[in-house]
Amino acid sequence: xxxxxxxxxxxxxxxxxxxxxxxxxxxxxxxxxxxxxxxxxxxxxxxxxxxxxxxxxxxxxxxxxxxxxxxxxxxxxxxxxxxxxxxxxxxxxxxxxxxxxxxxxxxxxxxxxxxxxxxxxxxxxxxxxxxxxxxxxxxxxxxxxxxxxxxxxxxxxxxxxxxxxxxxxxxxxxxxxxxxxxxxxxxxxxxxxxxxxxxxxxxxxxxxxxxxxxxxxxxxxxxxxxxxxxxxxxxxxxxxxxxxxxxxxxxxxxxxxxxxxxxxxxxxxxxxxxxxxxxxxxxxxxxxxxxxxxxxxxxxxxxxxxxxxxxxxxxxxxxxxxxxxxxxxxxxxxxxxxxxxxxxxxxxxxxxxxxxxxxxxxxxxxxxxxxxxxxxxxxxxxxxxxxxxxxxxxxxxxxxxxxxxxxxxxxxxxxxxxxxxxxxxxxxxxxxxxxxxxxxxxxxxxxxxxxxxxxxxxxxxxxxxxxxxxxxxxxxxxxxxxxxxxxxxxxxxxx
Amino acid sequence: xxxxxxxxxxxxxxxxxxxxxxxxxxxxxxxxxxxxxxxxxxxxxxxxxxxxxxxxxxxxxxxxxxxxxxxxxxxxxxxxxxxxxxxxxxxxxxxxxxxxxxxxxxxxxxxxxxxxxxxxxxxxxxxxxxxxxxxxxxxxxxxxxxxxxxxxxxxxxxxxxxxxxxxxxxxxxxx
Numbered sequence: 001x002x003x004x005x006x007x008x009x010x011x012x013x014x015x016x017x018x019x020x021x022x023x024x025x026x027x028x029x030x031x032x033x034x035x036x037x038x039x040x041x042x043x044x045x046x047x048x049x050x051x052x053x054x055x056x057x058x059x060x061x062x063x064x065x066x067x068x069x070x071x072x073x074x075x076x077x078x079x080x081x082x083x084x085x086x087x088x089x090x091x092x093x094x095x096x097x098x099x100x101x102x103x104x105x106x107x108x109x110x111x112x113x114x115x116x117x118x119x120x121x122x123x124x125x126x127x128x129x130x131x132x133x134x135x136x137x138x139x140x141x142x143x144x145x146x147x148x149x150x151x152x153x154x155x156x157x158x159x160x161x162x163x164x165x166x167x168x169x170x171x172x173x174x175x176x177x178x179x180x181x182x183x184x185x186x187x188x189x190x191x192x193x194x195x196x197x198x199x200x201x202x203x204x205x206x207x208x209x210x211x212x213x214x215x216x217x218x219x220x221x222x223x224x225x226x227x228x229x230x231x232x233x234x235x236x237x238x239x240x241x242x243x244x245x246x247x248x249x250x251x252x253x254x255x256x257x258x259x260x261x262x263x264x265x266x267x268x269x270x271x272x273x274x275x276x277x278x279x280x281x282x283x284x285x286x287x288x289x290x291x292x293x294x295x296x297x298x299x300x301x302x303x304x305x306x307x308x309x310x311x312x313x314x315x316x317x318x319x320x321x322x323x324x325x326x327x328x329x330x331x332x333x334x335x336x337x338x339x340x341x342x343x344x345x346x347x348x349x350x351x352x353x354x355x356x357x358x359x360x361x362x363x364x365x366x367x368x369x370x371x372x373x374x375x376x377x378x379x380x381x382x383x384x385x386x387x388x389x390x391x392x393x394x395x396x397x398x399x400x401x402x403x404x405x406x407x408x409x410x411x412x413x414x415x416x417x418x419x420x421x422x423x424x425x426x427x428x429x430x431x432x433x434x435x436x437x438x439x440x441x442x443x444x445x446x447x448x449x450x451x452x453x454x455x456x457x458x459x460x461x462x463x464x465x466x467x468x469x470x471x472x473x474x475x476x477x478x479x480x481x482x483x484x485x486x487x488x489x490x491x492x493x494x495x
Numbered sequence: 496x497x498x499x500x501x502x503x504x505x506x507x508x509x510x511x512x513x514x515x516x517x518x519x520x521x522x523x524x525x526x527x528x529x530x531x532x533x534x535x536x537x538x539x540x541x542x543x544x545x546x547x548x549x550x551x552x553x554x555x556x557x558x559x560x561x562x563x564x565x566x567x568x569x570x571x572x573x574x575x576x577x578x579x580x581x582x583x584x585x586x587x588x589x590x591x592x593x594x595x596x597x598x599x600x601x602x603x604x605x606x607x608x609x610x611x612x613x614x615x616x617x618x619x620x621x622x623x624x625x626x627x628x629x630x631x632x633x634x635x636x637x638x639x640x641x642x643x644x645x646x647x648x649x650x651x652x653x654x655x656x657x658x659x660x661x662x663x664x665x666x667x668x669x670x
Contacts, residue, residue: 063552120545120558169546176639180624189646191654192606192618193664267635493595493612 602626
């Protein structure tokens with residue numbers, strides 16, 4: 001703790017007699033009273049005084065917290081600290097320093113500012129305020145501000161020292177268990193700063209997919225040129241896009257490289273990752289920045305082989321640690337069209353004697369007999385509001401045997417969808433126009449053998465308006481993120 | 496001499512470094528550094544600020560909590576030599592303004608998502624498995640907000656002295 005210097009001030013010369021007839025009179029009549037007027041630094045012993053009187057001293061003390069604490073310490077429990085200070089609006093008659101009449105004065109006072117200093121200096125619940133007010137007895141309000149005021153012109157404050165309660169205002173420390181340490185790193189205080197970077201002079205852009213993809217990337221490539229006008233940009237494209245890439249004039253150098261086949265339908269899908277060695281050999285230079293502008297992540301293994309200070313792409317860093325700058329957007333735009341999802345477990349469905357309830361599923365194994373039409377599974381009777389829904393039942397079917405399995409969706413006895421399962425897992429779409437209880441049922445079909453199946457519930461979606469990001473928008477967002485991050489790093493590096 | 500600004504209060508106590516830690520930090524700072532230290536905050540945080548500054552000389556530790564109108568507060572932050580705060584608006588303001596900033600970041604939120612951004616920012620956080628928890632109040636935490644409680648004032652002092660000397664911590668952000 002820094003050493004506190006006791007206030008060393010001149011006595012104010014204020015006379016206790018001036019307060020004998022006013023509201024302070026009952027307090028100043030005490031027998032054990034220390035008037036600090038003439039010797040403010042000579043304090044009596046702690047808790048020794050019935051009253052400590054500090055008239056017109058506080059305004060000259062720099063460390064008002066310490067002064068108030070020291071004066072208050074001298075007061076016995078049940079005793080009083082009486083403080084007076086000149087009133088800013090009566091004595092100084094101004095709202096800011098310097099004081100008109102006393103150049104030694106450190107602060108101007110109102111009742112509120114005096115009380116604020118007390119609240120700052122003394123422990124809450126060590127005192128009670130017994131009197132606070134303006135003392136203006138005999139004050140001549142007719143005098144001009146250039147004339148020294150006449151009459152009383154103080155603020156007076158009386159604090160009673162009280163026995164402190166056993167409780168405090170601080171929140172009780174809550175009982176707590178030891179916090180768990182992380183699994184993958186030591187418990188420590190991390191000190192992290194933003195990374196810094198130098199200017200970007202060389203850039204490699206990967207745009208290795210097909211013609212339409214390349215055209216959709218043009219706004220992003222143009223944005224790269226706009227953000228880094230002086231950089232030397234190398235653009236890697238499929239051979240089918242080389243001419244067009246040169247014609248755009250956006251890159252300083254265009255290098256053809258076929259990571260994909262020109263026509264995947266006719267020529268098949270090559271293993272892009274297997275082309276990484278050839279790619280690394282062709283792009284062996286060092287770059288300040290490399291950006292993979294393909295939305296799908298199958299070309300990230302190529303990007304990972306680029307010797308670049310910064311590598312940027314769409315995807316998560318958890319999956320692609322090579323990305324220094326990653327735009328973690330969800331490229332499954334279809335999923336963004338689902339407003340709500342609910343997983344419904346098999347235990348929410350009922351079943352008949354034909355099926356067996358196993359842990360986690362409802363199972364049917366055929367005896368090959370062609371049976372009547374009857375329900376095998378039904379439920380879960382969840383309430384649905386109007387809207388468009390998709391139910392994706394989780395049904396494992398054994399198509400090695402002949403047979404069929406039918407389903408339907410019913411809401412409050414109204415059939416909204418029905419059909420048979422085929423080799424593709426069914427997404428069953430239905431529209432609810434009247435709210436009601438949702439029921440999904442599995443049926444046998446009369447005269448047809450049943451397929452073996454395992455049913456383990458399903459997922460119910462409510463469909464909304466999709467929030468598709470266009471391919472060109474995703475890539476532009478990536479480029480803007482790169483520019484933002486590198487700008488921040490450059491600022492950190494240059495200041 | 497540019498002041499040091501301490502902004503000890505966030506809008507939620509789950510993001511507040513303990514007041515005793517701030518008190519100790521101010522004590523250490525006032526011993527180690529010659530600058531005035533201004534405590535800032537909103538009018539509703541005044542009582543806690545008074546508790547914080549009580550034991551210090553007001554000539555060195557200035558209680559500006561609740562006293563400054565927004566223009567004056569913003570000007571104070573912008574001319575500070577260093578701003579020390581929680582994951583809160585003042586840390587973001589200082590960082591954005593390019594002022595050397597220490598953000599004492601609790602574990603309730605993901606620091607990669609919510610940390611202050613700027614050229615001279617140091618983010619201090621505690622590596623604990625329970626983070627991020629997403630709790631909104633300290634009372635909800637079964638571990639006594641260990642993610643903040645375990646950050647040592649001496650460590651914050653060390654980083655502050657470095658920032659005031661023109662050094663940003665060497666560790667890059669891991670987000």
